[in-house]
Amino acid sequence: MCGIVGYVGKEQVAPILLDGLARLEYRGYDSAGIACMENGTIRVNKAKGRLQVLSDMIDGGNAVASTLGIGHTRWATHGKPSDENSHPHMSQNGKFAIVHNGIIENYSEIKASLMADGVTFASETDSEVICNLLEKFYEGDLLKAVKKTVDTLEGSYALGIICHEYEDRFIAVRHASPLIVGLSEKGNFVASDIPAILSYTRKIYHLGEGEIVELTGDKVRVFNSDLEPVIKQAEEITWDVKSAEKDGYDYFMEKEIMEQPRALHDTISPRIDDNGEIVLDGVHLTREDIEGYRRIYITACGSAYHVGMVGKYIIEKMTRIPVEVDLASEFRYRDPIVDDKTLMIIISQSGETADTLAALREGKQRGARILSIVNVVGSSIANESDDVLYTWAGPEIAVATTKAYSTQLSMMYLIALYMADKLGLMEKEEIRTLLASLMQVPELVEQVIETTRPQIMELAKQYHQVEHAYYLGRNVDYAVAMEASLKLKEVSYVHSEAYAAGELKHGTISLIEEGTLVVALAGCHRVIEKTVSNIQEVKARGAKVIVVTTEDNTGVEKVSDHVIYLPKVKELFLPSVEVVPMQMLGFYLAKERGCDVDKPRNLAKSVTVE
Numbered sequence: 140m141c142g143i144v145g146y147v148g149k150e151q152v153a154p155i156l157l158d159g160l161a162r163l164e165y166r167g168y169d170s171a172g173i174a175c176m177e178n179g180t181i182r183v184n185k186a187k188g189r190l191q192v193l194s195d196m197i198d199g200g201n202a203v204a205s206t207l208g209i210g211h212t213r214w215a216t217h218g219k220p221s222d223e224n225s226h227p228h229m230s231q232n233g234k235f236a237i238v239h240n241g242i243i244e245n246y247s248e249i250k251a252s253l254m255a256d257g258v259t260f261a262s263e264t265d266s267e268v269i270c271n272l273l274e275k276f277y278e279g280d281l282l283k284a285v286k287k288t289v290d291t292l293e294g295s296y297a298l299g300i301i302c303h304e305y306e307d308r309f310i311a312v313r314h315a316s317p318l319i320v321g322l323s324e325k326g327n328f329v330a331s332d333i334p335a336i337l338s339y340t341r342k343i344y345h346l347g348e349g350e351i352v353e354l355t356g357d358k359v360r361v362f363n364s365d366l367e368p369v370i371k372q373a374e375e376i377t378w379d380v381k382s383a384e385k386d387g388y389d390y391f392m393e394k395e396i397m398e399q400p401r402a403l404h405d406t407i408s409p410r411i412d413d414n415g416e417i418v419l420d421g422v423h424l425t426r427e428d429i430e431g432y433r434r435i436y437i438t439a440c441g442s443a444y445h446v447g448m449v450g451k452y453i454i455e456k457m458t459r460i461p462v463e464v465d466l467a468s469e470f471r472y473r474d475p476i477v478d479d480k481t482l483m484i485i486i487s488q489s490g491e492t493a494d495t496l497a498a499l500r501e502g503k504q505r506g507a508r509i510l511s512i513v514n515v516v517g518s519s520i521a522n523e524s525d526d527v528l529y530t531w532a533g534p535e536i537a538v539a540t541t542k543a544y545s546t547q548l549s550m551m552y553l554i555a556l557y558m559a560d561k562l563g564l565m566e567k568e569e570i571r572t573l574l575a576s577l578m579q580v581p582e583l584v585e586q587v588i589e590t591t592r593p594q595i596m597e598l599a600k601q602y603h604q605v606e607h608a609y610y611l612g613r614n615v616d617y618a619v620a621m622e623a624s625l626k627l628k629e630v631s632y633v634h635s636e637a638y639a640a641g642e643l644k645h646g647t648i649s650l651i652e653e654g655t656l657v658v659a660l661a662g663c664h665r666v667i668e669k670t671v672s673n674i675q676e677v678k679a680r681g682a683k684v685i686v687v688t689t690e691d692n693t694g695v696e697k698v699s700d701h702v703i704y705l706p707k708v709k710e711l712f713l714p715s716v717e718v719v720p721m722q723m724l725g726f727y728l729a730k731e732r733g734c735d736v737d738k739p740r741n742l743a744k745s746v747t748v749e
């Protein structure tokens with residue numbers, strides 16, 4: 140997820156682009172750049188690092204004399220943060236400059252065919268194929284070249300395009316990636332999001348899927364994907380700039396919870412090809428490799444560790460290879476039994492967590508193969524791993540992880556199915572069926588947000604004064620209960636603990652008294668009776684019980700005070716649906732308590748110290 144902005148009009152463009160990019164930095168901040176039409180040529184300035192690096196390079200924009208330009212702030216997906224990989228990208232002969240937000244899924248085929256035509260590439264990005272396709276297809280008609288180019292692309296793209304033969308206009312395209320048009324007396328804009336242009340205009344067009352727009356200083360023409368003109372209705376925006384960055388939500392955590400369907404789609408769909416085969420981009424594990432592993436270690440911290448707990452259940456079930464899940468801060472000092480017959484799976488949103496990085500190095504030094512699941516391209520953990528799988532959740536701003544956790548979960552499913560497939564432990568048809576269900580998970584998450592949110596907001600009102608809460612579960616329910624409990628305590632400061640339900644009677648049940656809040660996760664059908672009897676044990680001691688279960692399991696109503704029903708889902712993918720109401724409970728309860736939910740006390744988004 141990157142941020143793009145463009146402008147053509149009467150004003151000097153560079154300061155406008157810098158200001159717009161500054162308001163889009165929450166979308167990506169590892170490198171930035173602008174391309175402006177200056178004296179009949181395209182001038183590009185770009186640099187790795189925060190926007191300030193670029194701004195210093197062009198003296199806050201004063202060093203550029205131009206009234207037409209496009210800009211980009213990057214969240215790396217293909218190619219780590221560097222000057223070469225930052226946008227804008229120029230075509231081989233300098234005819235075109237482009238900025239791109241999204242992922243071109245068929246870029247490697249296109250790149251290979253362009254290289255066969257003699258085109259050389261300056262970066263590792265998927266985006267650079269776009270400007271070279273434009274140059275290949277351009278025969279004097281800019282719109283035609285754009286149409287031919289986008290007809291060749293697969294994936295998601297919001298584009299800003301400058302052509303050196305047009306000093307008064309630029310083109311933008313929207314496909315499966317957000318883009319708006321801003322209209323004003325002083326000129327016209329495009330942007331990935333409203334905050335970028337709100338201080339210049341409140342009059343906007345939302346672009347539809349596949350629409351192409353041509354902008355000059357005093358005219359905007361919109362076309363559909365067949366280049367037929369489209370009449371657009373302008374809208375008036377009433378938000379203030381600050382709330383706009385949160386898309387109208389009060390907190391980034393709430394916004395990121397709601398972004399999960401998109402983040403899951405972006406992370407899962409490129410890993411399942413048209414033949415229903417799993418394609419794990421950065422992973423090169425052969426059947427022999429996998430058969431050679433005597434043990435799999437999953438090592439991480441905090442919520443990432445909780446993903447590992449779910450991973451253990453799923454990978455052991457699918458591959459029959461023993462899986463150990465370890466807290467990185469413990470792993471690095473306990474002389475673990477790790478050797479070249481060990482596969483280590485490292486999980487980290489930031490890719491910079493000190494304990495996790497040290498555990499990686501410890502394992503590597505002992506001969507383990509390192510496969511990492513990371514959300515930040517080019518981060519230390521990614522750089523030091525043998526294989527990297529990126530979760531494409533986009534930048535996660537709120538300290539409490541939500542969408543990154545969910546995309547990491549989906550990686551656990553994909554790795555387990557990938558290995559089972561390689562080992563021939565499952566019929567191809569069975570794998571295809573499960574992958575088809577996995578492709579449904581983003582929609583199911585959308586559904587569970589819609590159906591449970593009102594109830595969760597009510598429960599948060601009802602229980603926001605509790606001082607203690609206990610989460611129970613068996614099997615994967617227990618692993619999800621661990622994450623649910625962390626979500627509550629880290630943002631609301633309510634003392635909260637999660638327990639394997641069967642453990643309760645071995646001590647903790649002594650804490651249960653009249654009115655104690657207990658949240659029981661009962662989605663795992665094969666242990667449902669056992670979980671229900673544990674619920675009865677706490678109910679008998681006066682607990683207030685919220686049960687989370689699937690819609691086909693109404694029997695729990697008689698043993699609980701509230702039931703949160705989840706849509707029916709294949710049990711393998713239950714954690715992805717079950718965790719979302721729990722994230723919302725943590726968020727809304729903290730909001731009811733007036734906590735600063737995005738920046739909870741004593742916590743940091745990335746713990747880079749031991």
Ligand code: AGP
Binds near residue numbers: 441486488492538745
């Ligand atoms: C989770 O909400 C917390 N932010 C924290 O537990 C986090 O999961 C942990 O610090 C690990 O961070 P990482 O995924 O960036 O390595």
